[in-house]
Amino acid sequence: xxxxxxxxxxxxxxxxxxxxxxxxxxxxxxxxxxxxxxxxxxxxxxxxxxxxxxxxxxxxxxxxxxxxxxxxxxxxxxxxxxxxxxxxxxxxxxxxxxxxxxxxxxxxxxxxxxxxxxxxxxxxxxxxxxxxxxxxxxxxxxxxxxxxxxxxxxxxxxxxxxxxxxxxxxxxxxxxxxxxxxxxxxxxxxxxxxxxxxxxxxxxxxxxxxxxxxxxxxxxxxxxxxxxxxxxxxxxxxxxxxxxxxxxxxxxxxxxxxxxxxxxxxxxxxxxxxxxxxxxxxxxxxxxxxxxxxxxxxxxxxxxxxxxxxxxxxxxxxxxxxxxxxxxxxxxxxxxxxxxxxxxxxxxxxxxxxxxxxxxxxxxxxxxxxxxxxxxxxxxxxxxxxxxxxxxxxxxxxxxxxxxxxxxxxxxxxxxxxxxxxxxxxxxxxxxxxxxxxxxxxxxxxxxxxxxxxxxxxxxxxxxxxxxxxxxxxxxxxxxxxxxxxxxxxxxxxxxxxxxxxxxxxxxxxxxxxxxxxxxxxxx
Amino acid sequence: xxxxxxxxxxxxxxxxxxxxxxxxxxxxxxxxxxxxxxxxxxxxxxxxxxxxxxxxxxxxxxxxxxxxxxxxxxxxxxxxxxxxxxxxxxxxxxxxxxxxxxxxxxxxxxxxxxxxxxxxxxxxxxxxxxxxxxxxxxxxxxxxxxxxxxxxxxxxxxxxxxxxxxxxxxxxxxxxxxxxxxxxxxxxxxxxxxxxxxxxxxxxxxxxxxxxxxxxxxxxxxxxxxxxxxxxxxxxxxxxxxxxxxxxxxxxxxxxxxxxxxxxxxxxxxxxxxxxxxxxxxxxxxxxxxxxxxxxxxxxxxxxxxxxxxxxxxxx
Numbered sequence: 001x002x003x004x005x006x007x008x009x010x011x012x013x014x015x016x017x018x019x020x021x022x023x024x025x026x027x028x029x030x031x032x033x034x035x036x037x038x039x040x041x042x043x044x045x046x047x048x049x050x051x052x053x054x055x056x057x058x059x060x061x062x063x064x065x066x067x068x069x070x071x072x073x074x075x076x077x078x079x080x081x082x083x084x085x086x087x088x089x090x091x092x093x094x095x096x097x098x099x100x101x102x103x104x105x106x107x108x109x110x111x112x113x114x115x116x117x118x119x120x121x122x123x124x125x126x127x128x129x130x131x132x133x134x135x136x137x138x139x140x141x142x143x144x145x146x147x148x149x150x151x152x153x154x155x156x157x158x159x160x161x162x163x164x165x166x167x168x169x170x171x172x173x174x175x176x177x178x179x180x181x182x183x184x185x186x187x188x189x190x191x192x193x194x195x196x197x198x199x200x201x202x203x204x205x206x207x208x209x210x211x212x213x214x215x216x217x218x219x220x221x222x223x224x225x226x227x228x229x230x231x232x233x234x235x236x237x238x239x240x241x242x243x244x245x246x247x248x249x250x251x252x253x254x255x256x257x258x259x260x261x262x263x264x265x266x267x268x269x270x271x272x273x274x275x276x277x278x279x280x281x282x283x284x285x286x287x288x289x290x291x292x293x294x295x296x297x298x299x300x301x302x303x304x305x306x307x308x309x310x311x312x313x314x315x316x317x318x319x320x321x322x323x324x325x326x327x328x329x330x331x332x333x334x335x336x337x338x339x340x341x342x343x344x345x346x347x348x349x350x351x352x353x354x355x356x357x358x359x360x361x362x363x364x365x366x367x368x369x370x371x372x373x374x375x376x377x378x379x380x381x382x383x384x385x386x387x388x389x390x391x392x393x394x395x396x397x398x399x400x401x402x403x404x405x406x407x408x409x410x411x412x413x414x415x416x417x418x419x420x421x422x423x424x425x426x427x428x429x430x431x432x433x434x435x436x437x438x439x440x441x442x443x444x445x446x447x448x449x450x451x452x453x454x455x456x457x458x459x460x461x462x463x464x465x466x467x468x469x470x471x472x473x474x475x476x477x478x479x480x481x482x483x484x485x486x487x488x489x490x491x492x493x494x495x496x497x498x499x500x501x502x503x504x505x506x507x508x509x510x511x512x513x514x515x516x517x518x519x520x521x522x523x524x
Numbered sequence: 525x526x527x528x529x530x531x532x533x534x535x536x537x538x539x540x541x542x543x544x545x546x547x548x549x550x551x552x553x554x555x556x557x558x559x560x561x562x563x564x565x566x567x568x569x570x571x572x573x574x575x576x577x578x579x580x581x582x583x584x585x586x587x588x589x590x591x592x593x594x595x596x597x598x599x600x601x602x603x604x605x606x607x608x609x610x611x612x613x614x615x616x617x618x619x620x621x622x623x624x625x626x627x628x629x630x631x632x633x634x635x636x637x638x639x640x641x642x643x644x645x646x647x648x649x650x651x652x653x654x655x656x657x658x659x660x661x662x663x664x665x666x667x668x669x670x671x672x673x674x675x676x677x678x679x680x681x682x683x684x685x686x687x688x689x690x691x692x693x694x695x696x697x698x699x700x701x702x703x704x705x706x707x708x709x710x711x712x713x714x715x716x717x718x719x720x721x722x723x724x725x726x727x728x729x730x731x732x733x734x735x736x737x738x739x740x741x742x743x744x745x746x747x748x749x750x751x752x753x754x755x756x757x758x759x760x761x762x763x764x765x766x767x768x769x770x771x772x773x774x775x776x777x778x779x780x781x782x783x784x785x786x787x788x789x790x791x792x793x794x795x796x797x798x799x800x801x802x803x804x805x806x807x808x809x810x811x812x813x814x815x816x817x818x819x820x821x822x823x824x825x826x827x828x829x830x831x832x833x834x835x836x837x838x839x840x
Contacts (some may be wrong), residue, residue, distance in 0.1 A: 127803050264788035313695035314677025461592035476790035
């Protein structure tokens with residue numbers, strides 16, 4: 001037993017400690033509260049200053065595009081009414097992409113009573129999760145989304161259901177002819193005459209350049225004096241290199257000659273188009289021996305390494321967001337990337353809430369559009385399909401028919417925040433789209449021209465592995481490995497992949513892929 | 525189940541020791557079965573989510589399971605044999621070994637040093653201890669993305685600070701060069717996990733018997749001698765346990781690689797876990813990926829057994 005005075009002492013000590021802790025906690029809470037409030041109000045004040053224009057309320061433009069006997073959209077709505085009360089799980093790429101079904105889903109529900117639940121997944125997870133769901137016998141998804149690159153893998157694994165029975169029953173067949181040639185071609189959303197996916201996105205690379213810099217008389221004369229030819233949007237990669245060097249030498253660090261996404265996991269898309277544009281061919285079609293490490297392949301990679309020297313420091317780790325920020329901020333003379341950046345840099349959609357994170361454009365009215373040198377990459381793209389495991393296959397099909405129909409898809413590609421790009425002939429010819437901003441007609445023409453001469457990424461079984469080998473070669477070369485050695489390694493991996501998947505089968509698939517309209521101009 | 529348990533509750537009143545209704549089972553049977561019923565849900569869940577997938581993936585590792593192939597033939601040890609010829613896999617082992625040896629080794633020394641410094645009475649000790657622990661509380665993937673910004677060539681504070689020191693702009697792309705990317709990974713790993721080592725060692729040091737150190741002082745032992753002959757030998761079990769926990773964790777190192785370098789440049793910064801992720805979930809080569817996972821599992825078991833044996837020896 002402690003003496004009473006000691007007991008008293010410990011009790012008092014404990015009380016004092018508790019009191020100190022309480023005081024400290026109160027103080028800490030007060031400090032955190034003040035910091036939180038000041039940050040909150042500081043940010044609100046900042047955004048209040050910068051976002052003066054009210055968000056655009058009406059983002060969906062009403063369209064009427066009907067050709068042929070009936071409207072596929074109306075037919076889909078009429079037929080889908082019998083599934084009222086159903087919920088469809090629709091897979092879509094997370095982020096801005098999913099704003100599209102999140103905007104259109106409620107309209108569909110209003111028309112048919114079918115609820116749309118959007119399952120947002122990252123690009124890589126879309127591939128894996130849909131496969132996993134099917135392979136594990138799940139039926140989590142009704143509508144699935146896939147890149148044309150995955151088509152053969154998905155068909156082999158049975159992840160996508162053939163759409164022909166539904167197309168025959170419900171679609172106005174003229175709509176199939178409305179796809180731009182490259183997007184409606186075999187190997188994109190269909191194999192032979194069997195449709196597995198409705199092409200739903202016109203992803204193609206475009207070269208954006210600063211017209212004000214290119215048309216400046218001082219720049220023009222300085223450039224001619226230095227390089228001996230007129231300053232104009234580049235038609236070859238050598239010209240691209242000269243122009244980039246010129247602007248970086250003259251204006252950096254304020255303005256750099258240009259930038260291209262070099263981040264691992266993305267860079268192969270730029271190599272593919274440039275390689276093909278330089279006259280490269282992926283395989284020898286007779287022996288299936290990889291030709292990526294040919295002198296053309298090495299030249300292509302060397303060009304990319306050389307370009308990095310005049311691009312902003314650290315460009316080797318730049319993805320879409322870094323390019324977007326620098327471009328919108330007026331820090332780049334040229335960029336080669338996907339179509340949305342062209343719309344946003346013109347200021348289209350600048351006031352919608354969904355784009356509040358996009359830096360305000362400082363280049364509106366100064367942007368020119370041309371197809372990139374050589375052959376533009378038809379990189380990415382999406383098709384809409386239905387899962388064979390879905391319990392609501394017909395309702396799922398009717399939803400994608402409605403979304404993909406000429407009139408509804410036009411509304412979707414015109415959503416200011418959409419990442420879906422024009423893919424139907426009727427989109428490119430739409431007067432409504434052409435009126436969206438002053439240079440929109442020029443933009444649409446460029447997109448169409450680029451797509452028509454574009455090079456689709458290698459879409460044969462194992463596409464992801466082949467692409468990753470190129471990607472690794474590119475990032476290795478950026479890190480200092482000799483481009484030839486880097487591509488030799490990649491070629492070795494390609495051989496191993498081809499052997500593993502069966503050279504004969506791959507030969508057939510490659511022959512099929514080479515038949516695509518994207519190979520009419522090449523690969524040489 | 526509810527009825528059974530309800531009945532069980534009625535049959536025996538606590539403290540009375542009486543045997544009341546028998547129901548379907550005798551009291552003795554119920555006493556034997558009841559504990560099993562309590563653990564049954566856990567056992568079933570563990571069987572479903574751990575044991576079954578492990579056995580299933582072990583079976584997969586003997587097949588050629590490729591997403592691009594319609595058939596999945598049995599190929600025996602083919603995947604295992606191929607893995608040991610796969611330069612990329614062997615390289616991922618090397619990178620993992622570097623993370624474990626250099627990363628965890630450095631964490632051990634730094635953590636021990638910090639623990640020694642903060643084990644003495646000093647002003648603001650609690651603040652420092654709390655502050656040092658903050659990195660451990662962050663999610664590794666968040667740490668990876670944060671450090672990615674810190675290492676940024678144009679806007680990263682690391683380059684900015686170096687620029688101030690050398691008096692001119694410094695715009696080095698740390699994550700795009702092989703050697704510096706590995707360095708950046710190690711710095712990130714060490715930054716996050718040194719505090720864990722520090723905490724474990726600090727708790728060990730403060731729990732040591734002060735009388736031993738007082739006796740050493742009386743005997744005229746120097747600071748180094750006390751460290752060498754008292755602190756380290758007494759802390760040996762704790763050092764081994766800390767190494768065990770961190771070592772096993774580092775062998776599975778994934779999140780930071782995913783966020784910081786994505787395995788690039790090339791595949792020079794891929795660890796075994798990252799390689800398995802790519803093989804299994806990016807390329808859907810499930811048989812090959814499963815075989816790689818089992819090699820990792822065997823490595824983990826061997827290291828664990830060795831360290832546990834060491835621990836047992838030390839404790840004895």
